[in-house]
Amino acid sequence: MNILIVDDDILVAGALKTILETDGSVCVCGTGTDGKDAVSLYRKHKPDVLLMDIRMREMSGLEASEQILSEFPNAKILLLTTFSDDEYIVKALKFGVKGYLLKQDYTSIVPAIKAVCTGQTVFGLEIVSRIPDLLQKKSKFNYDDYEISEREYKIITLVADGLSNREIAEKLYLSEGTVRNYLSSILDKLCLRDRTQLAIFYYQHL
Incomplete structure (x- = not known):
């Protein structure tokens, strides 16, 4: 599996690369530091899965997801974040991303990538429990x-x-x-x- 990593924290990106490449079936084809990198690198590499942070400078992971999915509807995007804000979860679902995990749950990242690669949608346990309520909420006009x-x-x-x-x-x-x-x-x-x-x-x- 070819995986693209995009995170504005270089140390986190490096750690993710190391974790992923310890699994013999994963190859990291590129890394980036913001949403603009994600869009350009996705066009270049067409990875099996894009592993991306949400909060980044210049262009957020959500904005990049929306743009990538408009160009590549079958793109498999797995979002990683330290935040579990309701707004992010709802937007991620609406855009059609294939997964949303909390960064601190490192042990679930490789299994999540493999699941996403086979076409499954993956959300961390903390997030899964909140999805039904979130989808029933009427979003308040801002x-x-x-x-x-x-x-x-x-x-x-x-x-x-x-x-x-x-x-x-x-x-x-x-x-x-x-x-x-x-x-x-x-x-x-x-x-x-x-x-x-x-x-x-x-x-x-x-």
Whole structure:
């Protein structure tokens, strides 16, 4: 099996290479230090499995996974991390990665690679126990992604409650003109036409 290792910690990458190459069936065809390396090295080597860290400089492992899988839908990617954040797990599942393991579980890496190579999807025991609940959760809309400030979010909630510009101005100690300016900015950021659409949008994303 040809394995590509990408980790921004050179010592970790070296340790992983040593661990893998002690198994006679594994050959490390290359190593990289960030997501950009992962994309370019994957194109070059077409490894059987890409073993990659999630949190890296320049481009994260999740971003690299998304790009690689868009180009190579059958790519087998096994993500390694010291974190077990719910957001990472959900995104990894959505992108179609074949595995997600915690780095500290070194003994499971070689068996996981072999399983992934045969087409299985592998998640560490700590992660497997949480997957059913994660998949049932409705992801909360993140207004921060649209650069909606705390004040703007408050205005959105007041619009959704049916308050007029004057009532919002009185409640927040602002002028009506300032409220209108805020609303205009909010509608632009969320690509909405008017306050009615804004109210509907708010309740759709609760």
